[in-house]
Amino acid sequence: MSLFTVNKPLDRRSRTLVALCSFGLPVLLWCMVSYVPFIWHPDMKVTDPGSVSYFRNDMLVDKEIFYNESATAEENGTALPQGIPANPVYLPAPHEVVTAFYTAFTTEPQRRSEAWLHESLWSSIQVIFWGFVISSIIGIPLGILAGTYDFFSRLFEPFIEFFRYLPAPAFGALAVAILGIYQAPKIAIIFIGTFFQQVLVVANTTRKLDPALLEAGQTLGAGNRSMLFRIVVPGILPDLYRDIRILLGWAWTYLIVAELIGTSSGITWFITQQARYKNFDNVFAAIMMIGILGLTIDLLLAWIGRRLFPWQQSK
Amino acid sequence: MTDVNLPDYKKQSPEVKDRFERLKQRPVTMEVKGLTKKFNGLHGEVTALKNIDLKIHKREFVCVIGPSGCGKSTLIRILAGLEQASEGQVLLDGKAVSKPGPERGMVFQGYTLFPWLTVKRNIMFGLLESGMDKNSAEAEARQWIELIGLSRFENSYPHQLSGGMKQRVAIARALANKPKILLMDEPFGALDAQTRAKMQAYLMEIWKNIDITVFFITHDLDEAVYLADRILVLKANPGEVQELVEVPVPQPRHPDQFLSQEFLATKKHIEELIHPPAEETDDDHLNLVRMVPVNDDVGSVF
Numbered sequence: 001m002s003l004f005t006v007n008k009p010l011d012r013r014s015r016t017l018v019a020l021c022s023f024g025l026p027v028l029l030w031c032m033v034s035y036v037p038f039i040w041h042p043d044m045k046v047t048d049p050g051s052v053s054y055f056r057n058d059m060l061v062d063k064e065i066f067y068n069e070s071a072t073a074e075e076n077g078t079a080l081p082q083g084i085p086a087n088p089v090y091l092p093a094p095h096e097v098v099t100a101f102y103t104a105f106t107t108e109p110q111r112r113s114e115a116w117l118h119e120s121l122w123s124s125i126q127v128i129f130w131g132f133v134i135s136s137i138i139g140i141p142l143g144i145l146a147g148t149y150d151f152f153s154r155l156f157e158p159f160i161e162f163f164r165y166l167p168a169p170a171f172g173a174l175a176v177a178i179l180g181i182y183q184a185p186k187i188a189i190i191f192i193g194t195f196f197q198q199v200l201v202v203a204n205t206t207r208k209l210d211p212a213l214l215e216a217g218q219t220l221g222a223g224n225r226s227m228l229f230r231i232v233v234p235g236i237l238p239d240l241y242r243d244i245r246i247l248l249g250w251a252w253t254y255l256i257v258a259e260l261i262g263t264s265s266g267i268t269w270f271i272t273q274q275a276r277y278k279n280f281d282n283v284f285a286a287i288m289m290i291g292i293l294g295l296t297i298d299l300l301l302a303w304i305g306r307r308l309f310p311w312q313q314s315k
Numbered sequence: 316m317t318d319v320n321l322p323d324y325k326k327q328s329p330e331v332k333d334r335f336e337r338l339k340q341r342p343v344t345m346e347v348k349g350l351t352k353k354f355n356g357l358h359g360e361v362t363a364l365k366n367i368d369l370k371i372h373k374r375e376f377v378c379v380i381g382p383s384g385c386g387k388s389t390l391i392r393i394l395a396g397l398e399q400a401s402e403g404q405v406l407l408d409g410k411a412v413s414k415p416g417p418e419r420g421m422v423f424q425g426y427t428l429f430p431w432l433t434v435k436r437n438i439m440f441g442l443l444e445s446g447m448d449k450n451s452a453e454a455e456a457r458q459w460i461e462l463i464g465l466s467r468f469e470n471s472y473p474h475q476l477s478g479g480m481k482q483r484v485a486i487a488r489a490l491a492n493k494p495k496i497l498l499m500d501e502p503f504g505a506l507d508a509q510t511r512a513k514m515q516a517y518l519m520e521i522w523k524n525i526d527i528t529v530f531f532i533t534h535d536l537d538e539a540v541y542l543a544d545r546i547l548v549l550k551a552n553p554g555e556v557q558e559l560v561e562v563p564v565p566q567p568r569h570p571d572q573f574l575s576q577e578f579l580a581t582k583k584h585i586e587e588l589i590h591p592p593a594e595e596t597d598d599d600h601l602n603l604v605r606m607v608p609v610n611d612d613v614g615s616v617f
Contacts, residue, residue: 210427212423212425212427213427213429215395215397215415215421215423215427216421216423216427216428216429217429217440218396218397218414218415219395219396219397219415219416219417219419219420219421219489219498220417220420220440220441220444220488220489220492221416221417221441221444221445221492222440222444223444226444230440231429234429234431234432235429235430235431237431309431310472311430311431311432311472311473311474
């Protein structure tokens with residue numbers, strides 16, 4: 001079938017359609033489970049407690065318990081409880097989550113000292129930003145040096161290879177002891193999670209630069225400094241930019257752990273807090289917000305990248 | 316090649332003879348003395364080049380030809396300073412060469428233009444490295460671009476150019492540094508036949524009009540005979556000089572000469588040097604005859 005020809009791009013229409021399915025199928029599955037009662041719905045939502053003393057309106061009860069109580073009430077001839085099938089509290093329906101995207105922002109914090117959602121999000125973005133920027137400021141130059149000069153490669157890489165196997169969250173307690181309980185240790189965790197990978201990835205990218213370009217530079221009279229700044233750096237820029245986009249995605253995965261360290265804050269605090277109040281629609285919304293934020297930033301960077309490097313051949 | 320009545324390639328007309336006399340009077344631009352290169356390969360030490368001696372005179376065009384594995388590329392890389400000789404010396408105007416430098420321009424088969432720089436900036440690269448200020452470098456680069464006929468593409472990036480255009484830019488980029496010698500490593504090897512012929516004519520034109528000595532590696536016999544004053548024929552394992560052939564085809568060259576007696580005689584001689592008839596061995600031809608079923612409808616293709 002034409003949809004499955006090896007290594008051949010789809011036509012424009014099919015491409016858009018398939019890409020929509022990429023999001024559409026999971027959402028469809030979610031809708032089916034949420035709106036079609038006989039697929040799952042293991043609980044009953046009580047609409048009228050009847051004579052069952054511990055039932056309350058809108059309470060979620062396991063189906064088996066509900067029918068037992070119902071049978072008991074029937075035997076005793078007392079009022080029957082009424083209910084409708086429902087999913088467990090941790091699986092809100094799509095429309096509830098969609099509403100939560102708005103209401104989560106307007107829900108007032110439970111206590112006055114606590115943060116609104118937009119404040120939590122902003123705090124998370126700052127942690128990611130600073131952790132990633134500090135890592136890049138140090139990591140990219142080190143990576144380029146290691147990729148260009150064998151000397152620096154031998155000097156840095158063995159230690160970094162070792163260090164990158166140490167899980168970043170393991171340094172949580174240490175980071176708090178050294179940096180206090182607020183944002184600093186969280187930034188440090190993002191840094192540790194990103195930095196060591198970054199040096200190795202950038203070094204590898206630098207090594208992949210076509211050696212013929214370096215030789216051409218030498219025969220044109222480029223000195224050591226020029227080789228680095230006029231050939232190596234511009235030569236790897238597009239690949240370096242792509243690396244950074246990928247690494248930024250990794251940094252996001254360290255966010256949740258980082259924010260649990262010290263005083264819990266940011267989007268993680270919001271999620272745990274809302275889970276505690278059983279506002280799972282808000283939890284889902286917040287998790288999706290992270291995904292949407294990450295994807296948006298990545299698409300934005302990709303768009304900027306196409307304009308930054310006009311010499312890149314479109315592939 | 317079937318035996319037709321060709322003159323001896325060593326028979327030179329008086330004009331050609333006189334020209335070679337004068338050529339050898341010219342000062343020596345580059346001298347290679349007892350050059351040997353050994354590599355440490357998987358199966359011990361391999362001698363890639365052995366005892367190469369060569370004098371390249373000012374404004375001479377020397378081609379190097381030889382079977383694959385004869386060390387042509389190693390030789391040119393040592394001349395460029397990209398690799399070090401194990402023994403022997405390379406002298407440029409009497410001074411020993413040890414590392415790459417702008418006074419030996421190099422053109423590679425793979426173009427090696429800097430993809431992030433426009434045509435103009437590529438040509439300016441070496442000029443700026445030599446300490447020229449930006450305005451003069453730009454003016455100079457413009458002249459070169461005009462000379463290679465790419466004014467319309469001054470601000471194009473290399474990926475927007477065809478192979479032939481890229482190689483023109485690469486040649487201009489090397490020449491802009493005013494090198495004493497231009498080293499070319501199979502520069503037209505990746506081009507199609509038509510573009511290649513154009514580039515050859517083009518290179519001859521440049522060589523005639525600019526004060527430049529050319530050292531040109533190729534595996535194409537026609538190209539070598541057409542372009543060169545003298546052809547250095549190497550043999551493989553180890554790479555040694557087999558002969559330094561003086562091409563008897565009169566200068567200036569023209570494509571009509573491809574079928575001249577001198578041209579064919581020289582070509583035949585070098586062909587025999589590279590592929591000696593005696594060396595044809597039995598184990599190197601296809602053995603498919605009995606494996607492939609033959610359609611009986613057509614008994615023989617002849």
